Amino acid sequence: MVLSDLKQGEKATIKDLSSLNQLVKTRLMNLGIYLGSEVNVKTKMPLGGPCVVECNGQRIGIRLHEANSIRVEKK
Amino acid sequence: MMQIALFGNPNIGKTSLFNQLTGSYEYVGNWSGVTVEEKIGLLKNKQAKLVDLPGTYSLNPLSRDERVVTEFLLRNHFTSIINIVDASQLQRNLHLTIELLEFGKPLMIGLNMIDVAKSRGIEINIQNLSNKLGVAIQPIIARTGKGCNQLLEKITYEEKLPQEPFRLDYGVIIETGIIKLVDLLYECPIELPSKRWLAIQFYSGNDTVKTYLERLLNHALLLELLAETEKELLETTGQTLQDAIFEKREQFIRTVLNDSIVITHEVRQSLTDKIDRFATNKYLGMPIFLTLLYFMFMITFNWIGSPLSDALDSFLSGPFTNWLENILNKFGTSAFLFNLILDGIVPGVGGVLVFVPQIFILFFFISVLEDSGYMARISLVMDRIMQSIGLNGKAFIPMVIGFGCNVPGIMSARTIEQPKERLITILLTPLMSCSARLPVYALFAGVFFGKNQALVVLSLYTMGVVLALVLAKLFSKTMLKSEASVFVIELPPYRVPHLGTLAKSTWDKGKGFIKKAGTFIFGGTVVIWLLSVVGRSGFNVTMDDSLLAELGGFLAPVFAPLGFGSWQAAVALLTGFLAKESVVSTLNIVYHTSSTAFLQGVVADSYTPLSAYSFLVFILLYIPCLATVATIKKETGSMKWTIFSMVYPFIIAYVISFIIFQGGNLLGL
Numbered sequence: 001m002v003l004s005d006l007k008q009g010e011k012a013t014i015k016d017l018s019s020l021n022q023l024v025k026t027r028l029m030n031l032g033i034y035l036g037s038e039v040n041v042k043t044k045m046p047l048g049g050p051c052v053v054e055c056n057g058q059r060i061g062i063r064l065h066e067a068n069s070i071r072v073e074k075k
Numbered sequence: 076m077m078q079i080a081l082f083g084n085p086n087i088g089k090t091s092l093f094n095q096l097t098g099s100y101e102y103v104g105n106w107s108g109v110t111v112e113e114k115i116g117l118l119k120n121k122q123a124k125l126v127d128l129p130g131t132y133s134l135n136p137l138s139r140d141e142r143v144v145t146e147f148l149l150r151n152h153f154t155s156i157i158n159i160v161d162a163s164q165l166q167r168n169l170h171l172t173i174e175l176l177e178f179g180k181p182l183m184i185g186l187n188m189i190d191v192a193k194s195r196g197i198e199i200n201i202q203n204l205s206n207k208l209g210v211a212i213q214p215i216i217a218r219t220g221k222g223c224n225q226l227l228e229k230i231t232y233e234e235k236l237p238q239e240p241f242r243l244d245y246g247v248i249i250e251t252g253i254i255k256l257v258d259l260l261y262e263c264p265i266e267l268p269s270k271r272w273l274a275i276q277f278y279s280g281n282d283t284v285k286t287y288l289e290r291l292l293n294h295a296l297l298l299e300l301l302a303e304t305e306k307e308l309l310e311t312t313g314q315t316l317q318d319a320i321f322e323k324r325e326q327f328i329r330t331v332l333n334d335s336i337v338i339t340h341e342v343r344q345s346l347t348d349k350i351d352r353f354a355t356n357k358y359l360g361m362p363i364f365l366t367l368l369y370f371m372f373m374i375t376f377n378w379i380g381s382p383l384s385d386a387l388d389s390f391l392s393g394p395f396t397n398w399l400e401n402i403l404n405k406f407g408t409s410a411f412l413f414n415l416i417l418d419g420i421v422p423g424v425g426g427v428l429v430f431v432p433q434i435f436i437l438f439f440f441i442s443v444l445e446d447s448g449y450m451a452r453i454s455l456v457m458d459r460i461m462q463s464i465g466l467n468g469k470a471f472i473p474m475v476i477g478f479g480c481n482v483p484g485i486m487s488a489r490t491i492e493q494p495k496e497r498l499i500t501i502l503l504t505p506l507m508s509c510s511a512r513l514p515v516y517a518l519f520a521g522v523f524f525g526k527n528q529a530l531v532v533l534s535l536y537t538m539g540v541v542l543a544l545v546l547a548k549l550f551s552k553t554m555l556k557s558e559a560s561v562f563v564i565e566l567p568p569y570r571v572p573h574l575g576t577l578a579k580s581t582w583d584k585g586k587g588f589i590k591k592a593g594t595f596i597f598g599g600t601v602v603i604w605l606l607s608v609v610g611r612s613g614f615n616v617t618m619d620d621s622l623l624a625e626l627g628g629f630l631a632p633v634f635a636p637l638g639f640g641s642w643q644a645a646v647a648l649l650t651g652f653l654a655k656e657s658v659v660s661t662l663n664i665v666y667h668t669s670s671t672a673f674l675q676g677v678v679a680d681s682y683t684p685l686s687a688y689s690f691l692v693f694i695l696l697y698i699p700c701l702a703t704v705a706t707i708k709k710e711t712g713s714m715k716w717t718i719f720s721m722v723y724p725f726i727i728a729y730v731i732s733f734i735i736f737q738g739g740n741l742l743g744l
Contacts, residue, residue: 008357023137023492026280027563029321030132032167042348043355049459050468050562052355057195057342058164059351059566061455063462066561 001074004051004067006041013038016071024066031060039072077123079230080147082175083159084168085130086448086567088187088217091576092159093127095223122231126153129489132167134174135281139497140489145283148178149267155181157230159217162192162199165336169328170321172208176241177275179268184212185226191568196340204335209241218573245275245323248311252278252304263291278304279320347448347568354449355566360456367449371440372536377529380433384517387432388671391425415604422663422674423600427514427592427656429671431585434479434510438584439577441479446572446580450475454564464544465551467491467562470500474543477507478536479584481703484509485710496560499550501710502720503543505699508536511588511655515694518659522675523684531688535695542696542727591654599650599657603664618667627665637693637729638686638736648697655700685744689736696728 006012014037017025033039033055042052042059050061083089097116114127128147129140136142158175160168175182184205192199205212213229215222244250256274267273276284278301288297305316312319353359374380399421403413444450450472458468469491477484484504491497508516516535520528551560606623610616618624627642630649634640643665651658659674666677682690698721699707708717 021559021561024561024563026135026317027132027137027492029317030137030167030170031563031565032164034321034325042351043357043360045355045360045455045459046357047459049462050455052351052455052566056164056166057345058167059347061451061458061468061562061564061566063458063562066563 001072002068003039003041003053003070003072004044004064006072006074008041008044011038011040011075012072013075014070015073017069019071020066020069024062028060028062031058032056033060038075077155077231078126078151078153079118079123079155079157080126080128080151080153081157081159082128082144082171083130084132084161084164084171086565087130087159087161087164087168089130089159090127091217092157092185092187092215092223093125095217095220096227097125118227118231120227120231123154125157126151131171133171134178134276135279136283138490138492139494142283145281149283149287153180155183155230157183157185157226159185159187162186162189162214163195163197165197165199165332166325166328169208169331170324173241173243173324173327174272174276176208176210177243177269177272179240179272182210183226183230184208184210185217185222186212186214187217189214190216195342196338198337198339200335200337204331207331207334242271243323243327245320248304248308249278249316249319252300256300259292259296260288265291275320277301278316280317345568350569351452351566354452355455360452364453364456371437372533373529375433375436375440380436381517383432384429388425388429391421391429392671392673395425396421414608415601418667419600419604419664420597423603423657423660424592424597426659426663426671426674427596428589430510430514430517430656431589433513434588435581435585437510438479439581441476442577442580442584443572444475446570446576448567448569451564451566454562455566458562460544462560462562464548465560466496466499466547467493467560469562469564470496470547473500473504474507474540477504477509479510480587481505481507481509481699482587482706483584485703485706488710493561495551498711498716499547501707502550502716502723503547505703505707505720505724506539506543506546506696508539508695509655511700512694514656514659515651516691518662518671518674519678519682519687519691522679523682523687531691535691538692539695546727588656591656595654596657596660599653600660600664603646603650603661607664618665623665634693636737637732638689639682639693641681643681644690648693651694651700652698653701655694658694685736685739689732689739692735693728693732696724696731698725698728 003012014033014035017028017035020028028034037055040054042054044051044064048064050063051067052059052061081089081093093114093116096118098119116125116127118125126147128144131141131144133141134145134148136145156175156178158172160172172184186199186201189199201212201214211229213222213226215226217223245253253271253274256277257270260270260273265273273284273288277288277297285297308314308316308319314322354363356363396417400417403416444453453475454468454472456468457471461468461470470488473484473488476487481504484507485501488497488500488504491500516532520531524531603623606626607618607621608615609622610620611622612620623646624642627646630645631640631642634645634648643662646665647658647661650661662678663674666674678687704717704721707720708714711717
């Protein structure tokens with residue numbers, strides 16, 4: 001499944017980032033989101049807006065499109 | 076003198092530390108990109124200079140902001156590094172530390188927010204951490220200044236900071252590539268402490284370093300090295316260079332942290348979580364933002380700002396003018412000087428100073444938004460709308476700041492990663508109605524729109540925003556359609572804004588306005604007044620025979636179809652290019668008035684409600700002020716786009732004002 005499949009409040013582990021836009025991938029790595037990171041979906045904005053994920057106590061906003069390219073495994 | 080550079084991730088108190096160490100009044104904000112250019116301060120003990128660089132996650136830059144940091148490393152001479160590290164986010168922060176250690180200059184870590192870390196249940200063994208990394212570490216709390224003096228002592232007086240050369244092994248394939256590149260570099264005149272650092276950065280995909288190396292080495296040779304190493308790595312391990320280098324560092328950090336931190340307890344729900352449940356709520360996020368914006372503008376313009384401005388105006392035009400008149404009479408001032416001061420400078424400069432309360436209140440609110448951490452949430456909430464016009468949520472921040480002043484607004488566009496989106500944002504920010512335009516609205520709206528004042532002013536603000544959105548769509552679909560839009564944003568923890576910091580940042584933003592009143596506006600009013608009393612026939616002519624009237628009269632026909640073809644309006648627009656608020660100063664002089672109430676009377680005779688509104692729309696749009704144009708030139712580095720940024724608003728302003736005035740006439744308004 002992909003990150004955007006998760007519902008608000010659900011947790012998952014990152015499995016694959018390779019199909020992500022390079023810039024977004026680098027930025028997520030900067031913020032400490034990488035293979036094996038545990039993420040928690042905090043909010044999904046309406047109308048296909050961005051979602052907020054929490055990872056290691058920090059909150060990061062990314063677009064739904066990008067969340068679609070992040071493969072995760074639900075916990 | 077020794078020069079020390081300050082590096083660190085965004086939002087972790089770097090600028091606070093800078094203020095603590097230098098005692099200067101640098102500006103601090105709680106969202107990425109407040110430090111827009113490197114700032115230099117003198118350490119409190121006067122032993123060295125400290126350079127504050129923009130916050131960066133990595134030395135491999137993605138945004139213009141981060142490029143400043145990498146270029147600083149490549150081109151500047153400095154003695155040592157202070158690396159501020161967020162104790163509550165060590166895993167992520169230490170990536171930058173590794174890159175800095177590899178650079179090879181003496182380095183010391185300021186371990187910030189140990190209190191926050193403790194409250195999150197993270198216990199840090201500083202001695203172990205220091206031993207593992209091979210650097211000195213000073214725990215600090217930058218906001219309160221705790222530990223900062225010790226840091227200052229250590230960095231300036233400990234001759235040789237205890238530091239062993241740092242070396243992380245990246246595995247056979249990458250190491251072979253590094254050695255090959257370093258060998259090539261031996262023949263080059265490089266003054267950097269570490270060639271190995273250059274090689275590692277090159278392989279990890281750092282474009283700024285690549286450009287630097289391309290001037291030293293053969294382009295094809297470099298590409299060949301890169302391709303060769305990447306290919307071998309992919310075939311053997313299935314990893315890209317970027318991933319492999321990142322993972323090695325990640326592993327190293329994990330072993331370091333295993334020995335130096337203990338998690339004592341799990342965290343409960345933090346305050347930030349609680350606030351964000353509303354502020355970034357799926358349904359409430361947008362309404363909350365709009366409500367805050369509404370209150371911000373109501374307080375600024377109606378509830379508190381206007382009464383203060385009115386009081387200041389009646390003081391300046393009443394008691395102050397009388398007092399000045401008495402003094403001037405007492406000293407027997409010549410009629411010329413008397414008139415220059417009372418008809419020129421006082422109404423000119425005073426007419427602008429009257430708006431100081433409103434402008435400071437607006438800047439105060441913008442500072443609160445920045446310092447509290449809410450600004451990043453605005454980006455998030457606005458992203459969906461911005462996406463539909465080809466930009467991202469971060470582009471909304473320059474626009475919000477642009478309401479205060481376009482210049483810092485344009486500079487804050489540096490945090491936008493994609494060059495195309497950044498350029499569009501820079502071009503459109505001037506359409507945001509800055510506080511300097513407010514005096515003009517206030518004057519005309521007060522005369523013509525009475526009870527609907529606030530509504531009319533709001534319509535102008537809205538028009539600026541709507542036009543910016545429409546044009547963004549147009550620009551991103553036509554002239555600048557290359558890259559896809561992306562958006563990743565860190566939402567920093569909320570913090571209660573520090574009153575002292577707010578006062579400082581409000582003052583720092585607003586002082587420019589007062590300074591302008593004392594320089595630009597002052598000079599401008601003197602010139603305008605002189606031109607208004609000198610004519611072809613000599614001195615002391617009537618206003619209508621003055622050089623000013625002649626100049627304005629020459630330009631006036633251009634604006635006649637828009638409803639304001641008087642020479643006075645033309646002159647006011649001309650001076651408005653220097654600074655928007657000088658439109659009011661100029662009107663004060665050309666109509667020979669000394670108080671706002673008086674000017675309102677004259678304006679009421681010279682305009683109709685329709686032509687007044689057309690004039691206001693024109694003022695809103697017609698051209699960015701001189702300071703903004705200079706900033707656009709500096710930020711885009713392109714004469715072409717700078718000229719474009721001056722021409723397109725004029726055309727749009729002309730067309731819209733034309734439609735409003737002529738259309739209104741047809742409708743019989």
